Amino acid sequence: MGLCGLSLSQTFRILEFVFCILALLIPTFRGSTSSPYGIWCEFVWAFGAIVALVIFVIEKCLLAKVIEGCVLKHSWDDLSCGLTLLSSLMLLSASVIFCVFFVCSTCFADMCCAIASIVAFGVYVADAVKLKLKCPEGYLSNGRGILRFSQAFVACLIFAAVYNYFKGVENRYRPAGLIWCILVYVVCFLPSVVVILTHLQKCVNLLCCCDLMKMELVVDGVSVALYISAAILWPAFGYKNYQQGISDEHQMYNYRFHDMNVITVLTYVNLGLYTADLIWCLIVLCKRR
Known part of the structure; x- marks a missing residue:
């Protein structure tokens, strides 16, 4: 009713x-x-x-x-x-x-x-x-799709926190390790969106020239490797250097520290999501044989 x-x-x-x-x-x-x-x-x-x-x-x-x-x-x-x-x-x-x-x-x-x-x-x-x-x-409303949606969603939160972290100091504060991590977040985000679209539309699926499950396995494998590097480099460079270039305002200092914590936690969350998706892909492919 x-x-x-x-x-x-x-x-x-x-x-x-x-x-x-x-x-x-x-x-x-x-x-x-x-x-x-x-x-x-x-x-x-x-x-x-x-x-x-x-x-x-x-x-x-x-x-x-x-x-x-x-x-x-x-x-x-x-x-x-x-x-x-x-x-x-x-x-x-x-x-x-x-x-x-x-x-x-x-x-x-x-x-x-x-x-x-x-x-x-x-x-x-x-x-x-x-x-x-x-x-x-279907795909989107069940486990695999929810995992893929979650990866893209967490990446969007990471982008917001990264922007806030560098806001106001982006011209003076560019540690190479953190720049690499930003590239990792972007590079892993885009294939996740493509995979979602491939599962969503028939016309996109027709353009796929390889086995979709194998493509997802490659995407997840590369993403896990890249996120492992980000999970190591972001805390290593960030917590060591995040005070550089900021003003003496204690409030800004605290905000950037909170952003650093958010990015660190969400990096490990997405690493877990991509690992779970990789394991799921391997299980599905093994059952095919």
């Missing part, structure tokens, strides 16, 4: 859209933000609103079967469940980040924004659980 003649799924989509838009609009009244964490939160809320609106329109206009037959490699249920799971994860990160970095005891507007973001996250989680209980078949 839904609301005002709408189905439960449609009601969820409307609530997701409304609360994501509220979370997005409330901070705009105080002006634009230059913080990469603030930009990330705004991107997440916009993404959540767009996903809810697009899925609502497609299902309301009965276009899901058409899109499934003409474009998608797997089912529409797989895509909608995968996007809902991804939006839930992204909204969790935005809610936590916004509460940590922007909410204070006297910031009423920011508190309202955080509440809207948390409610949007709750609705998305309820919707994701409902969709997952249908046990959709």
